[in-house]
Amino acid sequence: xxxxxxxxIAEVVGGQTHDIPDPSVQVTGPVVRDSRExxxxxxxxxxxxxxxDGHDYAARVTGAGAVAVLASRPVGVPAIVVEDVQTALxxxxxxxxxxxxxxxxxxxxxxxxTSTKDLxxxxxxxxxxxxxxxxxxxxxxxxxxxxxxATEETQFLVLEMGARGIGHIRYLTELTPxxxxxxxxxxxxxxxxxxxxxxxxxxxxxxxEALPPAADGGTAVLxxxxxxxxxxASRTKAKVVLxxxxxxxxxxxxxxxxxxxxxxxxxxxxxxxxxxxxxRLYGEHHVSNALAAAAVAHELGMSAEEIALALSEAGSLSRxxxxxxxxxxxxxxxxxxxxxxxESMRAALRALxxxxxxxxxxxxxxKMAELGDEALAxxxxxxxxxxxxxxxxxxxxxxxxxxxxxxxxxxxGSWGEESxxxxxxQAAIDLLRSELRPGDVVLVKASRSVGLESVAQALTExxxxxxxxxx
Numbered sequence: 001x002x003x004x005x006x007x008x009i010a011e012v013v014g015g016q017t018h019d020i021p022d023p024s025v026q027v028t029g030p031v032v033r034d035s036r037e038x039x040x041x042x043x044x045x046x047x048x049x050x051x052x053d054g055h056d057y058a059a060r061v062t063g064a065g066a067v068a069v070l071a072s073r074p075v076g077v078p079a080i081v082v083e084d085v086q087t088a089l090x091x092x093x094x095x096x097x098x099x100x101x102x103x104x105x106x107x108x109x110x111x112x113x114t115s116t117k118d119l120x121x122x123x124x125x126x127x128x129x130x131x132x133x134x135x136x137x138x139x140x141x142x143x144x145x146x147x148x149x150a151t152e153e154t155q156f157l158v159l160e161m162g163a164r165g166i167g168h169i170r171y172l173t174e175l176t177p178x179x180x181x182x183x184x185x186x187x188x189x190x191x192x193x194x195x196x197x198x199x200x201x202x203x204x205x206x207x208x209e210a211l212p213p214a215a216d217g218g219t220a221v222l223x224x225x226x227x228x229x230x231x232x233a234s235r236t237k238a239k240v241v242l243x244x245x246x247x248x249x250x251x252x253x254x255x256x257x258x259x260x261x262x263x264x265x266x267x268x269x270x271x272x273x274x275x276x277x278x279x280r281l282y283g284e285h286h287v288s289n290a291l292a293a294a295a296v297a298h299e300l301g302m303s304a305e306e307i308a309l310a311l312s313e314a315g316s317l318s319r320x321x322x323x324x325x326x327x328x329x330x331x332x333x334x335x336x337x338x339x340x341x342x343e344s345m346r347a348a349l350r351a352l353x354x355x356x357x358x359x360x361x362x363x364x365x366x367k368m369a370e371l372g373d374e375a376l377a378x379x380x381x382x383x384x385x386x387x388x389x390x391x392x393x394x395x396x397x398x399x400x401x402x403x404x405x406x407x408x409x410x411x412x413g414s415w416g417e418e419s420x421x422x423x424x425x426q427a428a429i430d431l432l433r434s435e436l437r438p439g440d441v442v443l444v445k446a447s448r449s450v451g452l453e454s455v456a457q458a459l460t461e462x463x464x465x466x467x468x469x470x471x
Contacts, residue, residue, distance in 0.1 A: 001027060001028075001029070001030060001031055001043075001096060001148045001149065001150070001151070002096055002099060002100065002150070002151060002152055003026045003027065003028045004026060004027055004096075005023060005024050005025065005026050005027075006020055006023045006024075006025055006026075006027065006067065006068055006078070006080065007023035007024060009027065009043070009070075009080055009092060010023070010080045012091055012092055012095045013070070013080065013082050013088035013089075013091050013092055014082065014083075014088070014091070015070070015080040015081055015082040015088060016080070016081050016082075017078075017079075017080055017081075018074045018075075018078075018079045018080075018081050019074070019075075019076065019077055019078050019079060020068060020078045020079070020080075021078075025067055025068075026041075026067070027041060027042070027043045027067050027068070028041035028067075029041030029042040029043075029065075029067075030042055030043075030145075030148065030149050031043045031044075031045060031070075031089070031092070031145060031148040031149075032044060032045065032145070033045045033046075033047055033054065033141065033145065035054070035057040035060055035061050035064075038061045038064045038065060038066045039064075039065055040064075040065030041065065041067060042061070042065065042066045042067065043066065043067060043068060043069075043070055044057070044058075044061040044062075044066045044068075044069045044070065045069075045070045045085055045089055045145075046058065046069050046070065046071045046072070046075070046085060047085055047086070047141070048072070054071075055069075055071055055072070055073065055075050058071070058075035058076065058077050058079070059075075059076065059077055062077040062078060068080055070082065070085055070088060070089065070092075071085065072084065072085055086140060086141060089141065089144045089145070089148075090140065090144050090175045092144070092148065093143070093144030093145075093147040093148050093175050093176060094174070094175050094176065096147060096148055096150065097147050097150075097157070097175075097176050097177070100150055100152070100154060100157070102131075102150060102154045102155050102156060102157045103155065103156050103157070103179055103180070103300065104157045104159065104176055104177065104178045104179055104180070105120060105124075105156065105157065105158045105159070105178060105179070105180045105181075105182065105296055106159045106160075106161050106172075106173065106176070106178035106180070106181050106182070106207055107120070107158075107159075107160055107161065107181070107182035107183070107184065107207075107292070108160070108161045108162070108163065108169055108182070108183055108184070108204050108207050109182075109183055109184025109185045109186070109187075109204065109223075109229075110184070110185050110186055110187030110188065110200060110204075110341065110343060111184070111185055111187050111341055111343040111344045111347070112184050112185065112285065112288065112289050112344070113136070113138065113160050113161075113162070113184060114133075114135065114136045114160060114318050114321060114338075115281070115286065115289050115316065115318075115321060115322075116182070116184060116289040116292050116293055117132055117133055117158055117160045118132075118314070118316060118317040118318055119289055119290060119292075119293035119311065119314050120132070120158050120182075120292075120293045120296050120297070121158050121317065122310060122313075122314040122315075122317070123293050123294070123296075123297045123302070123307060123310040123311060123314065124156045124158065124296070124297060124300065124302075125156075126302075126306065126310050127155075127156075127297075127300065127301070127302055127306075128155035128156055129151075129153045129154050129155050129156070130154070130155070130156040130157075130158060131146065131147075131149055131150045131151075131154045131156070131157050131158070132146070132157075132158040132159070132160075132317075133146045133158065133159055133160040134146065134318075135318050135319075136160060136162070136318065136338075136339075137160075138159075138160040138161055138162035139162055139172075140168075140171065140172065140175075143159055143160075143161065143172050143175065143176060144175055144176070146159060147159065147175070147176050156300070157176070159172075159176055159178070161173070161207060163203045163204065163206075164193050164194075165193060165194065165203065166194075166199065166202060166203050166206075167203075167206070168203065168206075169203060169204065169206040169207050169210075170206040170209070170210065173206065173207060173210035174210075177210065177212075178207070178210065178211060179211070179212065179217050179218060179219070180211075180218075180219045180220075180221060180296055180299060180300075181207040181208050181210065181211045181218075181219070181220050181221065181236075181238070182207075182220075182221040182222075182292055182295075182296060183204050183205070183207060183208065183220075183221070183222055183223065183229045183232060184223055184226075184229070184288070184289070184292055185223055185226045185229060185288075185343070186200050186201045186204055186226060186228040186229055187200070187341060187342065187343040188200075188341060188342050188343065188371065188374060188378065191370070191371055191372055191374055193370055193372070197228065198228075201228040201229075201231075201232070204229075204232075205232040205235050208220040208222070208232050208233075208235055208236035208238065209235050209236060211236055211237070211238035212237075212238065213237040213238060214237065214238055214239040218236070218237065218238030218239065219238050219239045219240075219241060219299050220232070220233065220236045220238045220239065220240050220241070221241045221243060221292060221295045221296055221299070222240060222241070222242055222243070223242075223243060223244055223288065223292070224242035224243060224244035224246040224248055224249040224252075225244035225245055225246055225249075225288070226244075230242070241295050241298075241299060242295075243288075243291040243292050243294070243295040244288065244291060245287070245288075245291075249291075250270075250271055250295065251268075251269065251270050251271075251291055251294050251295040251298060252269050252291065253266040253267065253268060253269070253287050253290075253291055254266065254267040254269060255267045256284065256287055258284060258354045259278065260357070261282075261355060262282045262283065262351055262354035262355035263278065263279050263280065263281065263282055264277075264278075264279050264281070264283065264284050264286050264287045264290075265277065265278040265279070266287055266290075268290075268291075268294055268304055268307065268308050268311070269304075270294065270295075270298045270304045270307070271298065272298065272303060272304060273303060273304035273305070274304055275304040275305045275307070275308035275309075276308060277290065277308045277311045277312050278312050279311060279312060279314070280312070280313070280314065280315050281314070281315070281316065281322060282322050282324060282334070282351050282354075282355060283322060283347055283348065283350065283351030283354070284347075284350060284351070284354070285344075285347035285350070285351070290311050293307075293311065294307045294308075294311065297310070318338070319338070320335050320336065320337045320338035320453050320456075321336060321338050322334060322335075322336045322348070322351065323335040323336070323456075325456075325460050327459075327460065327462075329438045330438035330439045330440075331436055331437075331438060331439070331440050331441075331442065331459070332355065332359075332440070332441040332442065333442050333444070333456050333459050333460050334348075334351070334352065334355070334441065334442065334443045334444065334456075335444055335453060335456035335457075335460075336348050336443060336444065336445040337444045337445055337446060337448075337450075337451075337452040337453040337455070337456055338448060338453070339447055339448045340365075340366075340367075340368045340445050340446050340447045341368055341371075341447075342368060342371070342378045342381070342382065344445075345365070345368060345382050345445060346382065346385060348443055348445050349363060349382070349385055349386055349389055349391065349443070350389065351443075352389075352391065352441060352443040353389040353390065353391065355441055356391075356392075356441040359439050359440060359441050360392040360393075360437065360439065360440045360441070361390075361391045361392045361393075361440070361441045361442075361443070362391070362392060362393050362394075362395060362432065362436075362440060362441065362442040362443065363386050363391045363393070363394045363395070363443050363445075364395045364397060364428055364432070364442060364443065364444045364445070364452065364455055365382065365386075365394065365395070365396055365397065365402070365405055365443075365445055365446060366396070366397045366398045366401070366402055366445075366446025366447065366450035366452050367379075367398050367399070367401035367402060367446055367447055367449070367450050368382070368401065368446070368447055369447040369448075369449055370447075375401060375404075376404055379401050379402075379404035379405045379408065380404050380405075380407065380408035380411075381408060382405055382408065383396070383404070383405040383406060383407065383408025383409035383410075383411075383412065383419070384408045384409065384411070384412040386405075386409055386419070387409050387412040387413055387414050387418065387419075388412065391418070392418065392440075393418050393419065393420070394406065394409045394414070394418060394419040394420070395419075395420055395422060395428050395431060395432070396409075396419065396420070396421045396422070397422055397423075397424065397425060397427070397428045397446065397450070397452060397455070398423075398424065398446070398450055402421055402422075403421050405421075406419050406420065406421040425450075425451060425452060425454050425455050428452075428455050429454075429455055429458045429459070432455070432459055433458075433459070433462055436459070442456075442459060444456040444459075
């Protein structure tokens, strides 16, 4: 964070100082909410959770070098006491962002946010110091913490914005007002909470409504291939830049194809030139993510050649997202277990099919959460798609939603031979350990709550230990 004295911080957040002998002492380190992340110069934000109260760690964090605690009550060590820690954190982030003068890029969408954010960060990072959301910390706590990690050297601040209801993104844009706003797509993630895709579009479009006018540098980057996103052009006074495979897109892809290993390649076209891209990531769905990143980078002055080179060299910065491990015995593990929705599940299955040409393929899949009334139909459709893509075997893991996956595959024509329903992750591990053969490709994917990353990790360790014999 930029250096601020405790007195300045207290004024910004409307707090009272307690047990602070010298209010001129500065916070020079990051603002953190996890006591394990404290370093000398930090400010520790004490949140009260369901099982843990951050105030109980006050003495520990100051002993580890935290300058003070941002708290909702006195804690016996240097503290700035406020009525609500979350509100205070947001106010501090807003103040710091205004002081910084960095270009703030915000993005949202139903699928691909984190992968696209990672691409933008790596492309812009070649041009100037860039700070970006770690993982998917895209809510009312994670977003201000990211903004507060910026320093005086930061020129680009790339923030992922998530939403679980109308008004959520509007709130986040008030904390960290963007100059460039990117909307990737409107899908069915969290449809059970929103009630429909039109409501999701309404929520995602709050980002472009928050942008400054074109005359003040505001730019809305919109997906030309998604009608609900493209329609958001009418909701902003900012300049509109379209990306996609449509001929009308300002930044578009031509000659899209997959390499033999399942990595996308295409000809990138921008208003100032064209260049070829071959990505290190897996799956054709990353083409749209790459075009979105390219559109942002082009608006910020990068050439087509610079963008293409950066996209070709970019990797994943976030764990468990199409994370590919090649075992010594020739088995390939694709760990995409961080989260799942219908759009990302379909994209992952298509990537598995492309990666597994000429090889046996396994789709180890679990529940997609928060689909509401659409849950049965969407799980059934994913099971059917696995059969249509000729996945060798579907392993559906978990409860009722997993049974719908398996039933969809069965009804599509697997006849029980290419699909199986198992009770939990350990059962899936046991099955795969006994049946995997060298050269097989295994995709592992489900919503975060299912915890299927344990399957990918166990299979990776099995290969390292040589537990799977050649058959």
